[in-house]
Amino acid sequence: MAYKFVDNYRERGARKNLVELLRSRGIEDENVLKAIGKVPRHFFFDETFWNQSYKDIAFPIGDGQTISQPYTVAYQSELLHIKKGDKVLEIGTGSGYQTCILMELGATVFTIERQENIYNRTIQVLPGMGYRPTFYCGDGSKGIAKHAPYDKIIVTAGAPLVPEILLKQLKIGGILVIPVGDEKTQKMVTVIRVSETDYEKIVLDTFRFVPLVGDQAW
Numbered sequence: 001m002a003y004k005f006v007d008n009y010r011e012r013g014a015r016k017n018l019v020e021l022l023r024s025r026g027i028e029d030e031n032v033l034k035a036i037g038k039v040p041r042h043f044f045f046d047e048t049f050w051n052q053s054y055k056d057i058a059f060p061i062g063d064g065q066t067i068s069q070p071y072t073v074a075y076q077s078e079l080l081h082i083k084k085g086d087k088v089l090e091i092g093t094g095s096g097y098q099t100c101i102l103m104e105l106g107a108t109v110f111t112i113e114r115q116e117n118i119y120n121r122t123i124q125v126l127p128g129m130g131y132r133p134t135f136y137c138g139d140g141s142k143g144i145a146k147h148a149p150y151d152k153i154i155v156t157a158g159a160p161l162v163p164e165i166l167l168k169q170l171k172i173g174g175i176l177v178i179p180v181g182d183e184k185t186q187k188m189v190t191v192i193r194v195s196e197t198d199y200e201k202i203v204l205d206t207f208r209f210v211p212l213v214g215d216q217a218w
Contacts, residue, residue, distance in 0.1 A: 005128060007040045014054035015041070021056055022074050029078040035104035036074055041067075043129055044095040063115045065210055067095040068156060072207060074101075079177045079190050079204075080152045082107050087147070089169065090133075091140035091178075092156035092212070096122040100131050102154070109133035110147050112140040114213060141214030143169045150174060157212035158186040165216055167191065167199060179209045183218065 019037045027033060042053035044067050052059055058066040076098070082088070084106030090099055093113035099122075102109050111133050113119040119137040126133065136144055141163055143153070148169035155166070155178035162178055170176055170193045179186035188204040211218045 005040075005043055007042075011040060011042055011054070018054045018056065018070055022071055025056075025071055027071070027074045027078060029074075031082070031105055032074050032077045032101070035077070035101045036070060038104055039097065039100045040129070041070070041097060043125065044097050061095050061118065063117050065094055065115060065118055067097050068209075072209075073098050075188070075205075075207075076154055076156070076177050077101050077105065079188070080154060080175055082152065086151040089144060089147070089150045089153045089166075090156065091143070091154065091166070093122050093135065094118060094156060096126045096131070098154070098156055099126065099133050100129065103131050103133060107152070110136070110144055110150075112136040112138055112144055114138065114140060139214040139216075141165075141212055141216035145169060153177070155179065155212060156209065157217075158183065158207075158209035159212040159217050162189065162191060162201075163216035167193065172196065179207050181206075183211050184208065 015037050019033050042050045045053045056070050058069045061067050082105040086107045088102055088107040088109050090111040093111040099111050123135050143166050149171040151174050153176040158179045172193050174193050176191040178189050180189045185208050190202045192200045194200055
């Protein structure tokens with residue numbers, strides 16, 4: 001993972017091209033596109049692989065995990081309808097790229113990562129970039145109850161079902177975005193908490209995520 005934070009015209013031009021690609025693929029939220037255009041994705045790559053950083057692909061970051069495809073990050077971010085000041089729980093910090101996009105959108109982010117090696121890298125990289133979410137290392141499938149309720153919850157790994165414990169940590173009127181399916185493919189699911197006991201669920205497009213591992217998942 002790169003620690004030399006250099007961002008010049010070449011990288012900025014590559015981000016501009018990436019934004020136009022995402023727009024052509026159907027991403028409409030201009031705030032999301034602006035955030036994608038601002039966060040230097042190449043900072044999450046070893047210098048050897050910087051030429052891969054602005055392609056619309058997922059890329060390995062070690063320990064069986066990947067930095068998510070930009071389209072996927074934009075898609076999930078758009079579904080969240082982030083407003084400035086929203087308190088957001090992110091399940092699966094990973095590289096921290098999605099975290100940065102959420103913060104660029106104005107969210108206050110609480111983020112949890114299960115893999116200790118990835119967690120230790122990310123807590124070094126993000127502050128160096130100027131992003132300071134509240135980090136946790138642990139089982140994200142159980143959420144972070146101490147800071148609940150949240151305006152929005154995003155899960156960045158594929159789950160076999162929507163964990164009930166996460167639904168209970170969502171504010172009334174809040175939105176949960178989570179990929180649900182088997183270990184090969186998942187459907188993106190948006191859940192809106194309508195009342196104390198009622199939820200509205202919308203099933204959307206097919207994606208492929210690494211599995212969500214934990215007490216309330218695989």
